[in-house]
Amino acid sequence: MPQIEVGGAQPYTVTVAAGALARASVPESRVALIVDAGLPAGWVERAQTVFRPELTVQVPSGDACKTFEVLGGVLSRLAQANLPRDGAVIGLGGGATTDLAGFAAASYLRGVAYYSVPTTLLGMVDAAVGGKTGINLPEGKNLVGAFWPPRAVWCDPELLASLPPAVFREGAAEAYKHGLISDPSLLDRVLSPEFRPGQPDFAETLTDAIAVKAGVVSRDLTETGERAFLNFGHTLAHAIEAATQHSISHGDAVGYGMHYAALLSRELGGNDLTPYTRRFLNWQRPKALPPLKFSELNGYMARDKKADSQGVRFVLLHDLARPYLARVPEDLLGTTFDVWQSDVSSPILS
Template sequence: MTEPYAAAPAPTVIPVGDSYDVVVGRDVLGQVPSLLREGTLRVLVVASPAVAAYADQVAGALAAAAVQVHRAEVPDAESAKSVDVLARLWSQLGQAGFTRTDAIVCVGGGTVTDLGGFAAASWLRGVDVVHVPTTLLAMVDAAVGGKTGINTPEGKNLVGAFHEPRGVVCDLSTLSTLPRADLVAGLAEVIKGGFIADPVILDLIERDPAAALDVSGPVLRELIERKITVKAGVVAADLTESSLREILNYGHTFGHAIEQVEHYRWRHGDAVAVGMVYAAELACAAGLLDPSVIARHREILTSVGLPIRYDAPPPASWPALLTAMSRDKKSRGAMLRFVALRGVGDPVRLEGPREEWLEQAFTAVCP
């Protein structure tokens, strides 16, 4: 275990192109009002019960800045990302008289930022939103990049919009209350960033897996900042996922399929971890990737406690997973498309892989 900070260093500001900044530091919730547009009169603070204390701090900072604060409590986890919950937010915005110069502030995990971001994108065809992620997964992924959405019975995030926030505040102090299982799951997205773009992320975790899970130490902070920097660079170049941004979906095609057939009982990060191993096995079957890189996937993921296999019970069989993958946003017509690797830091698009490759990869992760 690494030593805790003797004194919290100054916040790090990571720009996402010229659009907005991501602030990373400790005890920085008070910076939320400074990210709002001048003249903002009303703010709806959207949060789940689990982070009520942090939402109270944000609401207090907003009230001290003479902003009228409204509160909306939403469910935890994927159950928040539904049409019914979204409709309740719309009703609350309407009843409170929110205009285009008002804003939404989302406090919580990725489901809250996805839901609140979509409410902001759709209310009056777009109002400002500021994200305050309180989970590792949300800090390094969901809150950055402008993707918003809700789930439907047919799949995850099939309904949504691109809507960039005015800013993101990642207060590392909030990770101290995060359950360890959620912290571990969040590392899957960090590790993904290492495989697609920044190998130093992988080196840091391999050197000391325990330090990667120490919420008070410098290693996890560096991992968070590196992963945010990876995502910021990609989304600044390709906001609407027309080309480059697809690499951020590494491991997600199979991972989302697991989530769907499991009715979202699996944590997103756990599913993505298995999805990355599946993608690596698929790339190897296609002749793109050396088997040693598959072994590195398994070793790194296992070292921090992430799963590398999916024991698929009926009806979560191969046909069910294949059907779920066919609904993936990257698919085109009847053609499955995957993000694959030719090597660490060298992602490519794999289109229309052979059925035997798909099944071979499935057998490798679902023995």
């Protein structure tokens, strides 16, 4: 089966193959399975057959699970089951579910083994790989969490076959982002009709997209350097998610955020990459945005994880595969926001 090795102090393997879930195994004898309540019953039953958990905990779908209340409930269930230190937590679901399950594993008994089985494209390409776990606050997305790498990740493309088209397209944002910041060959491949579960080249493109993130986090787990580049488009995206109470999905928000970052990059002297981000938005067809004010979004952006004592830093691009971090004057953020808002409000983006 195709495998991607993620290096660093705690190396692990990401397996990408049809039937990967059926062939998964863990050495721990006592495990808890954390599952997205919206998953088809058959997927949960398959995971239960493979891992034989003594405890299965359902959590709300999407970002509704990334709260202190849900986290506390999961931790209490683990304690009530007396899951031991040499036990394990397995997350089965989309990116929000794996974020929560990983943080529960990092927190319970100060850390137990964690394994990830992402069931969405976004989860496979982004959330399940890299060891970032956490929950949200009303003040912003992913402001509480821990770096807690999984022991293994199983990405089974068969789990993507029944995803609604809109959910698949929103998940493609992270794969397209990897093309912009690192591997431009992904740009055409992600938007190709062949990039669909069941198509001959799908698993190869999925593997290459995951490999971009795996390579970065192998070199920089805790985001002291280049890992920040994976947040291209995310500064505005996370602000949109928070300001809309997550009515705009993460992938759709990233699609919008990448276009804003491309506009900023152009304003600061980079090559004009907005045709790429416009093309992606036309393909993705994200959910329409409600009315948004720069003053509100700017407040959320100020709390972005890339911010430091000197202010907010944006991931921008000199050109394809040439990312960099920059501080952007607030007046330029505002004028570019007006241009961006006009673009994304148009019926046809290109």
